[in-house]
Amino acid sequence: xxxxxxxxxxxxxxxxxxxxxSNLSDLRDIDWIYPTTLLPLGSFLIAGRRxxxxxxxxxxxxxxxxxxxxxxxxxxxxxxYVPLVPLPxxxxxxxxxxxxxxxxxxxxxxxxxxxxxxxxxxELVDNVYQHSGFSNAFVMAQRYDKKGFVEVAxxxxxxxxxxxxxxxxxxxxxxxAAIARVLKEGIxxxxxxxxxxxxxxxxxxxxxxxxxxxxIVSGGGAVEIGRSExxxxxxxNNYRLEEDFCPLNGTLVSVRxxxxxxxxxxxxxxx
Amino acid sequence: xxxxxxVIRLADVIFEDLALRDSVIRLFKAIxxxxxxxxxxxxxxxxxxxxxFADEYLTRRSxxxxxxxxxxxxxxxxxMLDAVSNRSKVKKQFDVDSVSLSIV
Numbered sequence: 001x002x003x004x005x006x007x008x009x010x011x012x013x014x015x016x017x018x019x020x021x022s023n024l025s026d027l028r029d030i031d032w033i034y035p036t037t038l039l040p041l042g043s044f045l046i047a048g049r050r051x052x053x054x055x056x057x058x059x060x061x062x063x064x065x066x067x068x069x070x071x072x073x074x075x076x077x078x079x080x081y082v083p084l085v086p087l088p089x090x091x092x093x094x095x096x097x098x099x100x101x102x103x104x105x106x107x108x109x110x111x112x113x114x115x116x117x118x119x120x121x122x123e124l125v126d127n128v129y130q131h132s133g134f135s136n137a138f139v140m141a142q143r144y145d146k147k148g149f150v151e152v153a154x155x156x157x158x159x160x161x162x163x164x165x166x167x168x169x170x171x172x173x174x175x176x177a178a179i180a181r182v183l184k185e186g187i188x189x190x191x192x193x194x195x196x197x198x199x200x201x202x203x204x205x206x207x208x209x210x211x212x213x214x215x216i217v218s219g220g221g222a223v224e225i226g227r228s229e230x231x232x233x234x235x236x237n238n239y240r241l242e243e244d245f246c247p248l249n250g251t252l253v254s255v256r257x258x259x260x261x262x263x264x265x266x267x268x269x270x271x
Numbered sequence: 272x273x274x275x276x277x278v279i280r281l282a283d284v285i286f287e288d289l290a291l292r293d294s295v296i297r298l299f300k301a302i303x304x305x306x307x308x309x310x311x312x313x314x315x316x317x318x319x320x321x322x323x324f325a326d327e328y329l330t331r332r333s334x335x336x337x338x339x340x341x342x343x344x345x346x347x348x349x350x351m352l353d354a355v356s357n358r359s360k361v362k363k364q365f366d367v368d369s370v371s372l373s374i375v
Contacts, residue, residue: 091293094294095285095288121290122288122291235369236370
């Protein structure tokens with residue numbers, strides 16, 4: 001089974017809380033780090049122009065140093081990672097950034113097929129452009145050959161899913177309810193009845209189709225979905241994030257896709 | 272004299288993987304601004320199309336005053352366009368069987 005993502009986000013929360021006191025993120029005890037921790041941490045460090053104390057483990061220190069250098073030109077199809085890549089503020093160049101992610105992962109051939117992989121990642125990035133109103137957004141990915149999954153994370157500092165729905169006139173109890181409602185009902189802040197399927201269909205493909213994991217953190221809420229056991233339905237863990245610890249100014253979507261995965265019929269989910 | 276159709280090859284003007292709604296919006300802005308009344312959209316070289324792109328494309332196409340014709344549509348892209356056109360036929364549902372709430 002693919003391990004859950006929430007503990008990795010919680011790790012970021014602890015690091016951020018410590019850094020908010022000292023203005024220095026202490027990573028000395030870190031001996032392994034996933035994009036779900038490193039991407040929001042990198043975004044936090046960049047936004048606040050904060051420094052960090054390097055991990056004692058030299059390999060981890062080098063890895064973090066490489067991953068946090070924001071240079072989209074460095075995406076290299078021969079490597080197993082996409083470092084912290086900023087999404088261009090306008091979508092004109094967004095297709096090219098997507099292209100570099102596809103190339104890195106051999107066009108998704110091992111992750112449920114080329115069509116499914118591109119559909120998943122393309123929809124996630126399109127959501128950021130359509131709904132978040134971001135100033136800064138980043139993508140990061142890492143393939144784990146021995147662990148048998150790829151992790152892709154996308155973060156933005158926009159108005160959050162709940163904020164987007166409330167701005168469009170939807171009434172939602174709180175940020176947890178807003179995320180859960182988008183996942184369940186496929187509603188869209190843009191209103192038209194042909195929209196709003198992106199995140200819901202993504203959730204179906206990640207969990208039902210590919211047997212992966214998906215974590216959405218947005219404002220004061222988080223929802224994690226995945227499968228606890230083969231043959232069972234989807235496990236949904238909701239988190240209400242208290243003000244002094246885990247809320248996010250924006251949205252993080254993080255996914256784990258097992259590989260190799262058999263090719264799935266994407267079009268069963270896209271309708 | 273009839274003006275020849277304007278040919279737009281999507282893989283050149285957008286990318287081989289069609290993902291973003293904004294790309295469709297820019298495409299149709301160029302189409303509506305062009306003097307030609309007939310537009311040939313050439314899909315050769317396209318590898319994939321997202322659901323959002325397909326939805327936006329079909330919506331804008333239906334609203335366009337131009338005569339739009341598609342050529343060289345790959346089979347996977349045609350399936351996505353068909354899937355979005357027939358979206359009421361939902362086959363796979365998001366099947367939650369347990370929900371928990373934690374305060375963190």
